[in-house]
Amino acid sequence: MNEVHKLEIPTPFGVGRVNCYVFTADGLTLLDPGPATEAAYETLAAELDDRGFAVADVDRVLITHPHMDHFGLADRVVEESGARTVAHREATRHLADPIGHFDREQAFFRPFLTAMGVPEQVARTAVTxxxxxxxxxxxxxxxxxxxDGDTVDVGIELTAVHTPGHAPGSVCFVPSAEPVAFTGDHVLQHISPNPLLTIVPGTDDERTRSLPAYLDSLEKIQTVEAEIGHAGHGETIPDLNARAEEILEHHHRRKEHIADLIDETGAMTAYDVMQELFPDLPATEVFPGMSEVIGHLDLLEDENRVSISEADGIERYALR
Ligand SMILES: [Zn+2]
Ligand SMILES: [Zn+2]
Structure with missing residues (x-):
């Protein structure tokens, strides 16, 4: 696709740069402009300038999912250009009010993590x-x-494939004329995307079952006719189906490992499991780590392989 450019925009996050894709077949369209930092803005402006464009020329901004390394800068682009914005309907509430979303998450997940066995102080730090x-x-x-299934015309026709799991409202954009997919963070080549727990869109007090949803979405993207994945971070994915299969197998192995662990130990909290699996996690990784473990416990629960008992407000998982 010679009318698509890949810009690598810096982020202040551990994941490194985020890929912003630029479509020029009809006006100017950005897919995921990057975070709201001066460095990201300057890089975006300079990279567009190198190609004969300016931020003010942008006609459309497409968002793959409501994470700030992807959408943070979009509002500034819109202010400067009057661009129209496009995202999945399950992402819009989060995008419109990211601070409110953060507050809802904090209120829900602090007591939730405590019930999952996380010590009070660690839970407070993890959500703060x-x-x-x-x-x-x-x-x-x-x-x-x-x-799901809607199309967006950016000079080429893109179909939005809803792929929740890494985030609610995550979409992959699939051009009708080319065997490729723009995958956001749904599939990455060198990182296994984290099935982060969050609040179910439209609710305040219900969490997502992110990993079961994520695995369904991995199977879904394998049904799309795309060989190559243009990912939200890092390199192009040379074989999208094979990479999706690798991630599915990785999670299958981890799920069985966790089932063995519970079998050997007896009843465990999700926090016990996380400490066995990832000892000495830094505070910044506790929430992603707990999301991963609870995701696997959700899978075992869906397969009817674990029972959950509660005592003193703490939930423990045992094999059936
Ligand atoms: Zn993300
Ligand atoms: Zn990302």
Whole structure:
């Protein structure tokens, strides 16, 4: 696809640069402009300038999912260009009010993590830490809300494939004329994307079952006719189906490992499992680590292989 450019935009996060894709076949379209930092803005402006464009020329901004390393800068682009914004309908509430979303997550997950066996102080730190990052985003109003299967014309026709799991409202954009997919963080070549727990869109007090949803979405992307994946971070995915299969197998192995662990130990909290699996996790990794473990416990629960008992407000998992 010679009318698509890949810009590598810096982020202040451990994941490194984020890939912003630029479509030039009809006006100017950005897919995931990057976080709301001066460095990201300057890089975006300079990279567009190198190609004969300016931020003010942008006609559309497409968002793959509501994480600030992807959408944070979008509002500034819109202010400068008047661009129309496009995202999945399950992402719009989060995008429009990212601080409110953060507050809802904090309120829900602190007691939730405690019930999962996380010590009070660790739970408080785990849910408070992301506050340091809230400046890297600005609220974004979505002009066009997508549903699964909707198409967007950016000079080429893109089909939005809803792939929740890494985040609610995650979409892969699949061009009709080329065997490729723009995968956001749904599939990455060198990292296994984290099935982060969050609040179910439209609710305040219900968590997502992110890993079961994520695995379904991996199978779904394998049904799309795309050989190559243009990912949200890092290199191009040379064989999208094979990479999706690798991630499915990785999670299958981890699930069986966790079942063995519970079998050997007897009843365990999710926090016990996490400490066995990832000893000495830094505080910043506790929430992703717990998301991963609870995701696997959800899978075992869905397969009817674990029972959950509660005592003194703490939930423990045992094999059936
Ligand atoms: Zn993400
Ligand atoms: Zn990302």
């Amino acid at each position: 830490l992301p506050e340091a990052y809230t400046n890297y985003q600005a609220p974004l109003t979505v002009d066009r809300e997508l549903a």
